[in-house]
Amino acid sequence: AQxxxxxxxxxSVSEGTPVLLRCNYSSSYSPxxxxxxxxxxxxxxxxxxxxxAATLVKGINGFEAEFKKSETSFHLTKPSAHMSDAxxxxxxxxxxxxxxxxxxxxxxLLVSP
Amino acid sequence: GAVVSQHPSWVICKSxxxxxxxxxxxxxxxxxxxxxRQFPKQSLMLMATSNEGSKATYEQGxxxxxxxxxxxxxxLSTLTVTSAHPEDSSFYICSAKRETGxxxxxxxxxxxxxxx
Numbered sequence: 384a385q386x387x388x389x390x391x392x393x394x395s396v397s398e399g400t401p402v403l404l405r406c407n408y409s410s411s412y413s414p415x416x417x418x419x420x421x422x423x424x425x426x427x428x429x430x431x432x433x434x435x436a437a438t439l440v441k442g443i444n445g446f447e448a449e450f451k452k453s454e455t456s457f458h459l460t461k462p463s464a465h466m467s468d469a470x471x472x473x474x475x476x477x478x479x480x481x482x483x484x485x486x487x488x489x490x491x492l493l494v495s496p
Numbered sequence: 497g498a499v500v501s502q503h504p505s506w507v508i509c510k511s512x513x514x515x516x517x518x519x520x521x522x523x524x525x526x527x528x529x530x531x532x533r534q535f536p537k538q539s540l541m542l543m544a545t546s547n548e549g550s551k552a553t554y555e556q557g558x559x560x561x562x563x564x565x566x567x568x569x570x571x572l573s574t575l576t577v578t579s580a581h582p583e584d585s586s587f588y589i590c591s592a593k594r595e596t597g598x599x600x601x602x603x604x605x606x607x608x609x610x611x612x
Contacts, residue, residue, distance in 0.1 A: 415599060426500060426603035427540075427589070434599060473539065481599040482528070486539040 385410045387457075387474045389487035397495050402446075402461040404490045406474030409455065415477040416457045417484070418448055422470045430472075433457060444468070469494045499523055500592050502604035509580055509611055517575045517607045519590030525570035526592035530601060531563075534587040546573055580611040 390405040408414055418430040431442025438450040448459045457474060474487040499522040509515045519529060528547050532540040546552040546567035554560050562584075564576040573592075577584055587608050591601040
């Protein structure tokens with residue numbers, strides 16, 4: 384069975400400082416991995432995806448993630464946090480047919496001025 | 497593009513009654529729609545997958561007779577919570593895919609159900 388583990392339930396940063404949201408995965412085959420963001424009262428939005436192409440994946444709003452097979456990790460980073468980045472972030476793994484998504488428990492990003 | 501709406505955004509119902517939640521893809525036809533449940537401060541759990549005109553496929557542990565899913569058209573899926581109980585109170589989220597085999601699911605904003 385596939386799974387993802389988000390290592391931090393909350394991450395607090397100051398505006399303008401780097402963001403690191405950690406995710407480890409478990410999969411019996413080469414996984415497809417995603418990061419989604421959930422803002423209050425809005426639908427989840429896809430930030431970026433890894434589907435066995437380049438290991439460094441660039442997404443929207445300046446976010447990127449690196450797939451590291453040796454570490455079974457897919458951490459999300461951003462060089463400089465904005466206040467608008469405050470939200471819930473989910474690391475997600477998909478089955479081979481992209482039908483079933485398995486969500487991590489989420490990391491709430493808090494950004495202070 | 498790729499907007500998914502849900503209606504209502506929140507609903508309160510009494511224990512024992514049924515409530516219907518609609519999920520619509522507004523600007524595309526969805527071959528597949530999904531229903532998730534999210535408990536407070538927890539992750540999303542897939543409840544069921546539905547294809548237009550077919551019976552829904554439910555995840556293990558999800559009661560088919562309690563959570564009725566109807567995918568009547570390529571733009572509309574409904575989730576009916578029958579004989580609701582307080583433990584059914586949750587945040588229900590739907591998503592939709594344009595095509596089979598593609599990766600991206602477009603998510604609705606969710607529906608908050610409170611059963612009193």
